[in-house]
Amino acid sequence: MSLVRVHNFTISLDGFGTGEGLSLDAPFGHAGERLHEWMFATRWWRERTGEPGGNGGVDDAFARQFMPGIGAEIMGSGKFGYPGWHENPDWKGWWGPNPPFHTPTFIATQHTRPSIEMEGGTTFHFLNASPAEVLAAARKAAGDQDIRIGGGVRLLRDFLSARLIDHAHIVVSPILLSRGQRLWDGLEGLEQDYATESIASPSGVTHLTLTRRNQTG
Amino acid sequence: MSLVRVHNFTISLDGFGTGEGLSLDAPFGHAGERLHEWMFATRWWRERTGEPGGNGGVDDAFARQFMPGIGAEIMGSGKFGYPGWHENPDWKGWWGPNPPFHTPTFIATQHTRPSIEMEGGTTFHFLNASPAEVLAAARKAAGDQDIRIGGGVRLLRDFLSARLIDHAHIVVSPILLSRGQRLWDGLEGLEQDYATESIASPSGVTHLTLTRRNQTG
Numbered sequence: 563m564s565l566v567r568v569h570n571f572t573i574s575l576d577g578f579g580t581g582e583g584l585s586l587d588a589p590f591g592h593a594g595e596r597l598h599e600w601m602f603a604t605r606w607w608r609e610r611t612g613e614p615g616g617n618g619g620v621d622d623a624f625a626r627q628f629m630p631g632i633g634a635e636i637m638g639s640g641k642f643g644y645p646g647w648h649e650n651p652d653w654k655g656w657w658g659p660n661p662p663f664h665t666p667t668f669i670a671t672q673h674t675r676p677s678i679e680m681e682g683g684t685t686f687h688f689l690n691a692s693p694a695e696v697l698a699a700a701r702k703a704a705g706d707q708d709i710r711i712g713g714g715v716r717l718l719r720d721f722l723s724a725r726l727i728d729h730a731h732i733v734v735s736p737i738l739l740s741r742g743q744r745l746w747d748g749l750e751g752l753e754q755d756y757a758t759e760s761i762a763s764p765s766g767v768t769h770l771t772l773t774r775r776n777q778t779g
Numbered sequence: 780m781s782l783v784r785v786h787n788f789t790i791s792l793d794g795f796g797t798g799e800g801l802s803l804d805a806p807f808g809h810a811g812e813r814l815h816e817w818m819f820a821t822r823w824w825r826e827r828t829g830e831p832g833g834n835g836g837v838d839d840a841f842a843r844q845f846m847p848g849i850g851a852e853i854m855g856s857g858k859f860g861y862p863g864w865h866e867n868p869d870w871k872g873w874w875g876p877n878p879p880f881h882t883p884t885f886i887a888t889q890h891t892r893p894s895i896e897m898e899g900g901t902t903f904h905f906l907n908a909s910p911a912e913v914l915a916a917a918r919k920a921a922g923d924q925d926i927r928i929g930g931g932v933r934l935l936r937d938f939l940s941a942r943l944i945d946h947a948h949i950v951v952s953p954i955l956l957s958r959g960q961r962l963w964d965g966l967e968g969l970e971q972d973y974a975t976e977s978i979a980s981p982s983g984v985t986h987l988t989l990t991r992r993n994q995t996g
Protein backbone atom coordinates (compact mmCIF):
# COMPACT_ATOMS: atom_id res chain seq x y z
CA MET A 563 0.00 0.00 0.00
CA SER A 564 1.24 3.46 -0.79
CA LEU A 565 2.37 5.74 2.03
CA VAL A 566 1.03 9.11 3.07
CA ARG A 567 3.96 11.47 3.53
CA VAL A 568 4.71 15.02 4.63
CA HIS A 569 7.90 16.81 3.58
CA ASN A 570 9.55 20.10 4.46
CA PHE A 571 6.62 21.38 6.51
CA THR A 572 8.17 24.09 8.65
CA ILE A 573 7.02 25.56 11.94
CA SER A 574 8.48 28.10 14.32
CA LEU A 575 9.95 27.17 17.69
CA ASP A 576 6.60 28.09 19.20
CA GLY A 577 4.77 25.84 16.76
CA PHE A 578 3.31 28.19 14.15
CA GLY A 579 3.20 26.95 10.57
CA THR A 580 2.07 30.29 9.27
CA GLY A 581 1.81 33.78 10.68
CA GLU A 582 -1.03 36.20 11.18
CA GLY A 583 -2.46 38.46 8.49
CA LEU A 584 -2.41 36.14 5.49
CA SER A 585 -3.13 37.89 2.19
CA LEU A 586 -2.36 37.84 -1.50
CA ASP A 587 0.73 39.90 -0.79
CA ALA A 588 1.72 37.97 2.33
CA PRO A 589 1.12 34.23 1.86
CA PHE A 590 2.60 33.49 5.30
CA GLY A 591 1.44 36.69 6.99
CA HIS A 592 3.85 38.37 9.36
CA ALA A 593 6.08 35.27 9.18
CA GLY A 594 7.14 36.29 5.68
CA GLU A 595 9.62 33.86 4.16
CA ARG A 596 11.53 33.38 7.39
CA LEU A 597 10.29 29.87 8.10
CA HIS A 598 11.65 28.55 4.82
CA GLU A 599 15.06 30.18 4.57
CA TRP A 600 16.68 26.84 5.45
CA MET A 601 15.10 25.35 2.33
CA PHE A 602 16.02 28.17 -0.04
CA ALA A 603 19.65 27.63 0.98
CA THR A 604 19.75 23.99 -0.11
CA ARG A 605 21.33 22.67 -3.27
CA TRP A 606 17.98 21.06 -4.08
CA TRP A 607 16.17 24.37 -4.08
CA ARG A 608 18.87 26.05 -6.14
CA GLU A 609 18.64 23.29 -8.73
CA ARG A 610 14.89 23.84 -8.99
CA THR A 611 15.24 27.57 -9.41
CA GLY A 612 18.24 27.39 -11.72
CA GLU A 613 20.66 29.00 -9.30
CA PRO A 614 24.17 27.71 -8.62
CA GLY A 615 25.44 26.58 -5.22
CA GLY A 616 23.47 25.73 -2.13
CA ASN A 617 24.09 23.57 0.93
CA GLY A 618 24.49 19.86 0.37
CA GLY A 619 24.14 18.72 3.99
CA VAL A 620 21.34 17.32 6.09
CA ASP A 621 18.87 20.07 5.11
CA ASP A 622 19.36 19.13 1.47
CA ALA A 623 19.08 15.41 2.17
CA PHE A 624 15.69 15.92 3.74
CA ALA A 625 14.45 18.59 1.34
CA ARG A 626 14.98 16.55 -1.81
CA GLN A 627 12.69 13.76 -0.63
CA PHE A 628 9.82 16.03 -1.56
CA MET A 629 9.35 14.63 -5.04
CA PRO A 630 10.53 11.01 -5.50
CA GLY A 631 7.82 8.39 -5.34
CA ILE A 632 4.93 10.84 -5.03
CA GLY A 633 1.88 10.21 -7.22
CA ALA A 634 -0.54 12.79 -5.83
CA GLU A 635 -0.66 15.76 -3.48
CA ILE A 636 -3.39 16.77 -1.05
CA MET A 637 -3.60 20.33 0.19
CA GLY A 638 -6.08 22.47 2.04
CA SER A 639 -7.78 25.65 1.08
CA GLY A 640 -5.23 27.49 3.23
CA LYS A 641 -2.34 26.34 1.09
CA PHE A 642 -4.01 26.76 -2.27
CA GLY A 643 -4.76 30.43 -1.86
CA TYR A 644 -5.13 33.54 0.23
CA PRO A 645 -8.24 34.02 2.39
CA GLY A 646 -10.98 34.75 -0.12
CA TRP A 647 -9.33 33.13 -3.17
CA HIS A 648 -12.60 31.33 -3.87
CA GLU A 649 -14.18 34.66 -4.81
CA ASN A 650 -11.63 35.01 -7.59
CA PRO A 651 -12.69 32.80 -10.52
CA ASP A 652 -9.26 33.16 -12.15
CA TRP A 653 -7.25 31.97 -9.13
CA LYS A 654 -5.09 28.99 -10.00
CA GLY A 655 -2.81 28.87 -6.97
CA TRP A 656 0.40 30.67 -6.10
CA TRP A 657 2.71 28.82 -8.42
CA GLY A 658 2.19 30.18 -11.93
CA PRO A 659 1.36 28.11 -15.01
CA ASN A 660 3.69 25.20 -14.10
CA PRO A 661 3.21 24.35 -10.40
CA PRO A 662 5.89 22.28 -8.62
CA PHE A 663 3.65 19.25 -8.01
CA HIS A 664 3.56 17.56 -11.43
CA THR A 665 0.85 15.14 -10.27
CA PRO A 666 -2.87 15.18 -9.62
CA THR A 667 -3.35 17.60 -6.72
CA PHE A 668 -6.43 17.43 -4.53
CA ILE A 669 -7.64 20.52 -2.73
CA ALA A 670 -9.93 19.95 0.25
CA THR A 671 -12.25 22.93 0.32
CA GLN A 672 -15.85 23.93 0.79
CA HIS A 673 -15.49 26.04 -2.33
CA THR A 674 -15.29 23.53 -5.12
CA ARG A 675 -14.87 24.39 -8.78
CA PRO A 676 -14.14 22.38 -11.94
CA SER A 677 -10.74 20.74 -12.17
CA ILE A 678 -7.93 22.85 -13.62
CA GLU A 679 -5.26 21.28 -15.78
CA MET A 680 -1.95 23.11 -15.48
CA GLU A 681 1.34 22.65 -17.31
CA GLY A 682 3.85 20.02 -16.25
CA GLY A 683 1.43 17.36 -15.08
CA THR A 684 -0.32 19.18 -12.26
CA THR A 685 -4.11 19.02 -12.29
CA PHE A 686 -6.03 20.68 -9.48
CA HIS A 687 -9.12 18.82 -8.26
CA PHE A 688 -11.44 20.43 -5.72
CA LEU A 689 -13.23 18.25 -3.18
CA ASN A 690 -15.58 19.13 -0.36
CA ALA A 691 -15.00 15.95 1.62
CA SER A 692 -13.50 14.47 4.78
CA PRO A 693 -9.75 13.76 5.07
CA ALA A 694 -10.40 10.03 4.58
CA GLU A 695 -12.50 10.65 1.49
CA VAL A 696 -9.98 13.01 -0.06
CA LEU A 697 -7.27 10.48 0.68
CA ALA A 698 -9.25 7.75 -1.06
CA ALA A 699 -9.51 9.89 -4.18
CA ALA A 700 -5.80 10.71 -4.08
CA ARG A 701 -4.84 7.05 -3.59
CA LYS A 702 -6.79 6.13 -6.67
CA ALA A 703 -5.00 8.80 -8.69
CA ALA A 704 -1.58 7.91 -7.29
CA GLY A 705 -1.68 4.25 -8.22
CA ASP A 706 1.08 2.48 -6.33
CA GLN A 707 2.90 5.70 -5.60
CA ASP A 708 2.78 7.71 -2.38
CA ILE A 709 0.63 10.67 -1.46
CA ARG A 710 2.08 13.91 -0.19
CA ILE A 711 0.16 16.00 2.36
CA GLY A 712 1.17 19.54 1.56
CA GLY A 713 -0.55 21.60 4.26
CA GLY A 714 -1.62 24.20 5.35
CA VAL A 715 -1.60 23.92 9.07
CA ARG A 716 -5.24 22.98 9.57
CA LEU A 717 -5.24 20.28 6.92
CA LEU A 718 -2.05 18.72 8.27
CA ARG A 719 -3.45 18.82 11.80
CA ASP A 720 -6.66 17.13 10.63
CA PHE A 721 -4.71 14.36 8.88
CA LEU A 722 -2.45 13.82 11.90
CA SER A 723 -5.42 13.82 14.21
CA ALA A 724 -7.06 11.11 12.09
CA ARG A 725 -3.75 9.16 12.07
CA LEU A 726 -3.86 9.12 8.27
CA ILE A 727 -0.20 10.07 7.88
CA ASP A 728 2.52 7.41 7.75
CA HIS A 729 5.61 9.57 7.70
CA ALA A 730 5.93 13.26 8.51
CA HIS A 731 9.00 15.43 8.11
CA ILE A 732 8.50 18.58 10.17
CA VAL A 733 11.16 21.27 10.39
CA VAL A 734 11.47 23.54 13.42
CA SER A 735 12.96 26.93 12.63
CA PRO A 736 14.47 28.82 15.60
CA ILE A 737 12.22 31.85 15.45
CA LEU A 738 9.27 32.83 17.64
CA LEU A 739 6.19 34.01 15.74
CA SER A 740 3.70 34.24 18.64
CA ARG A 741 0.78 34.63 16.22
CA GLY A 742 -0.80 32.58 13.47
CA GLN A 743 -1.81 28.93 13.18
CA ARG A 744 -0.31 26.37 15.53
CA LEU A 745 0.39 22.89 14.20
CA TRP A 746 0.31 20.89 17.43
CA ASP A 747 -2.98 22.13 18.88
CA GLY A 748 -5.35 19.34 19.79
CA LEU A 749 -2.82 16.58 19.13
CA GLU A 750 -2.14 15.58 22.75
CA GLY A 751 -0.52 12.16 23.00
CA LEU A 752 0.40 11.95 19.29
CA GLU A 753 3.72 10.38 20.35
CA GLN A 754 1.86 7.25 21.39
CA ASP A 755 1.10 6.53 17.75
CA TYR A 756 4.20 8.03 16.15
CA ALA A 757 7.86 7.32 16.77
CA THR A 758 9.78 10.58 16.63
CA GLU A 759 13.35 11.32 15.72
CA SER A 760 15.09 14.66 16.03
CA ILE A 761 18.06 15.79 13.94
CA ALA A 762 19.70 19.16 14.47
CA SER A 763 21.20 20.87 11.45
CA PRO A 764 24.18 23.24 11.46
CA SER A 765 21.86 25.70 9.72
CA GLY A 766 19.98 26.12 13.00
CA VAL A 767 16.80 24.23 12.15
CA THR A 768 15.83 20.91 13.68
CA HIS A 769 14.37 18.15 11.54
CA LEU A 770 11.68 16.06 13.20
CA THR A 771 10.47 12.84 11.71
CA LEU A 772 7.26 11.20 12.85
CA THR A 773 6.79 7.61 11.77
CA ARG A 774 3.50 5.94 12.45
CA ARG A 775 3.77 2.84 14.58
CA ASN A 776 2.17 -0.36 13.23
CA GLN A 777 2.17 0.74 9.63
CA THR A 778 0.23 -1.50 7.37
CA GLY A 779 1.96 -0.21 4.25
CA MET B 780 29.74 40.49 36.03
CA SER B 781 28.04 37.26 36.95
CA LEU B 782 25.77 35.57 34.44
CA VAL B 783 22.09 34.71 34.69
CA ARG B 784 21.64 31.10 33.60
CA VAL B 785 18.90 28.56 33.00
CA HIS B 786 19.59 24.82 33.05
CA ASN B 787 17.59 21.70 32.25
CA PHE B 788 14.30 23.54 31.82
CA THR B 789 12.19 21.11 29.81
CA ILE B 790 9.18 21.73 27.61
CA SER B 791 7.06 19.50 25.41
CA LEU B 792 7.20 19.64 21.62
CA ASP B 793 4.18 21.91 21.78
CA GLY B 794 5.90 24.22 24.26
CA PHE B 795 4.38 23.35 27.62
CA GLY B 796 6.70 23.50 30.63
CA THR B 797 4.10 22.04 32.91
CA GLY B 798 0.77 20.33 32.45
CA GLU B 799 -2.74 21.09 33.59
CA GLY B 800 -4.14 20.23 37.03
CA LEU B 801 -1.17 21.05 39.24
CA SER B 802 -1.57 19.86 42.83
CA LEU B 803 0.32 18.59 45.82
CA ASP B 804 0.09 15.10 44.37
CA ALA B 805 0.83 16.15 40.80
CA PRO B 806 3.54 18.83 40.71
CA PHE B 807 3.50 18.85 36.89
CA GLY B 808 -0.20 18.08 36.49
CA HIS B 809 -1.15 15.68 33.73
CA ALA B 810 2.42 15.86 32.40
CA GLY B 811 3.58 13.75 35.33
CA GLU B 812 7.31 13.06 35.22
CA ARG B 813 7.37 12.54 31.47
CA LEU B 814 9.11 15.80 30.63
CA HIS B 815 12.12 14.94 32.77
CA GLU B 816 12.74 11.30 31.96
CA TRP B 817 15.76 12.29 29.87
CA MET B 818 17.32 13.82 33.01
CA PHE B 819 16.58 10.90 35.32
CA ALA B 820 18.46 8.68 32.87
CA THR B 821 21.72 10.66 33.09
CA ARG B 822 24.77 9.61 35.04
CA TRP B 823 24.61 13.01 36.78
CA TRP B 824 21.14 12.34 38.15
CA ARG B 825 22.08 8.84 39.26
CA GLU B 826 25.07 10.21 41.14
CA ARG B 827 22.85 12.66 42.94
CA THR B 828 20.35 10.02 43.93
CA GLY B 829 22.96 7.40 44.80
CA GLU B 830 22.04 5.04 41.98
CA PRO B 831 24.56 3.31 39.73
CA GLY B 832 24.72 3.69 35.96
CA GLY B 833 23.12 6.33 33.80
CA ASN B 834 23.87 7.80 30.38
CA GLY B 835 27.11 9.69 29.98
CA GLY B 836 26.38 11.38 26.65
CA VAL B 837 25.16 14.77 25.59
CA ASP B 838 22.19 14.78 27.98
CA ASP B 839 24.58 14.25 30.87
CA ALA B 840 27.00 16.91 29.63
CA PHE B 841 24.22 19.47 29.65
CA ALA B 842 22.51 18.29 32.82
CA ARG B 843 25.56 18.53 35.05
CA GLN B 844 26.04 22.22 34.32
CA PHE B 845 23.20 22.81 36.75
CA MET B 846 25.39 23.36 39.80
CA PRO B 847 28.93 24.61 39.02
CA GLY B 848 29.46 28.33 39.42
CA ILE B 849 26.00 29.07 40.77
CA GLY B 850 25.78 31.34 43.81
CA ALA B 851 22.01 31.86 44.03
CA GLU B 852 18.76 30.58 42.54
CA ILE B 853 15.64 32.50 41.64
CA MET B 854 12.33 30.69 41.32
CA GLY B 855 8.69 31.64 41.07
CA SER B 856 5.77 30.75 43.22
CA GLY B 857 4.82 28.11 40.65
CA LYS B 858 8.05 26.19 41.20
CA PHE B 859 8.20 26.55 44.98
CA GLY B 860 4.86 24.92 45.64
CA TYR B 861 1.49 23.68 44.51
CA PRO B 862 -1.33 26.17 43.90
CA GLY B 863 -2.31 27.30 47.38
CA TRP B 864 0.99 26.47 49.14
CA HIS B 865 0.94 29.92 50.68
CA GLU B 866 -2.03 28.89 52.82
CA ASN B 867 0.10 26.16 54.39
CA PRO B 868 2.38 27.76 57.02
CA ASP B 869 4.53 24.62 57.18
CA TRP B 870 5.28 24.43 53.44
CA LYS B 871 9.00 24.46 52.78
CA GLY B 872 9.07 23.41 49.14
CA TRP B 873 9.01 20.01 47.43
CA TRP B 874 12.52 18.97 48.22
CA GLY B 875 12.61 17.83 51.86
CA PRO B 876 14.97 19.11 54.54
CA ASN B 877 18.03 19.32 52.24
CA PRO B 878 16.97 20.94 48.94
CA PRO B 879 19.21 20.55 45.88
CA PHE B 880 20.10 24.23 45.61
CA HIS B 881 22.71 24.69 48.38
CA THR B 882 22.69 28.46 47.92
CA PRO B 883 20.48 31.39 48.83
CA THR B 884 17.25 30.85 46.89
CA PHE B 885 14.92 33.71 46.09
CA ILE B 886 11.23 33.08 45.57
CA ALA B 887 9.34 35.76 43.68
CA THR B 888 5.84 35.70 45.13
CA GLN B 889 3.03 37.91 46.32
CA HIS B 890 2.85 35.71 49.41
CA THR B 891 5.95 36.56 51.35
CA ARG B 892 6.97 34.96 54.63
CA PRO B 893 10.12 35.05 56.77
CA SER B 894 13.21 33.44 55.30
CA ILE B 895 13.63 29.70 55.92
CA GLU B 896 17.05 28.22 56.49
CA MET B 897 17.25 24.64 55.29
CA GLU B 898 20.01 22.05 55.54
CA GLY B 899 22.88 21.98 53.07
CA GLY B 900 23.21 25.70 52.46
CA THR B 901 19.79 26.47 50.96
CA THR B 902 17.98 29.45 52.46
CA PHE B 903 14.62 30.43 51.02
CA HIS B 904 13.97 34.16 50.78
CA PHE B 905 10.53 35.43 49.72
CA LEU B 906 10.27 38.65 47.73
CA ASN B 907 7.27 40.44 46.30
CA ALA B 908 9.21 42.36 43.66
CA SER B 909 9.85 42.77 39.93
CA PRO B 910 12.22 40.42 38.07
CA ALA B 911 14.91 43.12 38.02
CA GLU B 912 14.57 43.72 41.76
CA VAL B 913 14.68 40.03 42.61
CA LEU B 914 17.72 39.67 40.38
CA ALA B 915 19.46 42.54 42.18
CA ALA B 916 18.93 40.79 45.52
CA ALA B 917 20.18 37.49 44.11
CA ARG B 918 23.26 39.11 42.59
CA LYS B 919 24.19 40.56 45.93
CA ALA B 920 23.86 37.16 47.56
CA ALA B 921 25.75 35.37 44.78
CA GLY B 922 28.84 37.54 44.93
CA ASP B 923 30.90 36.90 41.80
CA GLN B 924 29.08 33.66 41.06
CA ASP B 925 26.23 33.16 38.61
CA ILE B 926 22.49 33.15 39.23
CA ARG B 927 20.27 30.29 38.16
CA ILE B 928 16.70 30.96 37.05
CA GLY B 929 14.84 27.83 38.05
CA GLY B 930 11.33 28.42 36.71
CA GLY B 931 8.38 27.83 36.68
CA VAL B 932 7.13 28.73 33.28
CA ARG B 933 5.74 32.16 34.09
CA LEU B 934 8.86 33.31 35.92
CA LEU B 935 11.15 32.12 33.14
CA ARG B 936 8.97 33.83 30.55
CA ASP B 937 9.05 37.08 32.53
CA PHE B 938 12.84 36.97 32.78
CA LEU B 939 13.24 36.19 29.08
CA SER B 940 10.78 38.90 28.18
CA ALA B 941 12.84 41.41 30.19
CA ARG B 942 16.04 40.09 28.52
CA LEU B 943 17.52 39.44 31.96
CA ILE B 944 18.84 35.99 31.04
CA ASP B 945 22.31 35.55 29.57
CA HIS B 946 22.29 31.83 28.83
CA ALA B 947 19.32 29.48 28.71
CA HIS B 948 19.42 25.73 28.27
CA ILE B 949 15.96 24.56 27.24
CA VAL B 950 15.21 20.93 26.52
CA VAL B 951 12.44 19.89 24.14
CA SER B 952 10.93 16.50 24.92
CA PRO B 953 9.11 14.77 22.03
CA ILE B 954 5.70 14.57 23.65
CA LEU B 955 2.56 16.63 23.06
CA LEU B 956 0.82 17.88 26.21
CA SER B 957 -1.77 20.20 24.65
CA ARG B 958 -2.63 21.71 28.05
CA GLY B 959 -0.77 23.62 30.73
CA GLN B 960 1.57 26.59 30.67
CA ARG B 961 3.39 27.52 27.48
CA LEU B 962 6.91 28.87 27.69
CA TRP B 963 7.11 30.81 24.44
CA ASP B 964 3.89 32.82 24.67
CA GLY B 965 4.42 36.54 24.23
CA LEU B 966 8.09 36.18 23.28
CA GLU B 967 7.77 37.01 19.59
CA GLY B 968 11.11 37.95 18.04
CA LEU B 969 13.21 36.65 20.96
CA GLU B 970 15.69 35.30 18.39
CA GLN B 971 16.71 38.86 17.58
CA ASP B 972 18.30 39.15 21.00
CA TYR B 973 19.39 35.55 21.50
CA ALA B 974 21.58 33.33 19.36
CA THR B 975 20.15 29.83 19.37
CA GLU B 976 21.79 26.48 18.93
CA SER B 977 20.02 23.15 18.61
CA ILE B 978 21.54 19.79 19.53
CA ALA B 979 19.61 16.55 19.09
CA SER B 980 20.28 13.75 21.54
CA PRO B 981 20.01 10.02 20.81
CA SER B 982 17.60 9.92 23.77
CA GLY B 983 15.04 11.75 21.66
CA VAL B 984 15.17 15.16 23.31
CA THR B 985 16.59 18.25 21.66
CA HIS B 986 18.76 20.65 23.61
CA LEU B 987 18.31 24.31 22.77
CA THR B 988 20.73 26.93 23.94
CA LEU B 989 19.86 30.60 23.87
CA THR B 990 22.77 32.97 24.32
CA ARG B 991 22.06 36.65 24.69
CA ARG B 992 23.72 38.78 22.05
CA ASN B 993 25.85 41.70 23.25
CA GLN B 994 26.45 40.33 26.69
CA THR B 995 28.12 42.75 29.01
CA GLY B 996 29.24 40.03 31.43
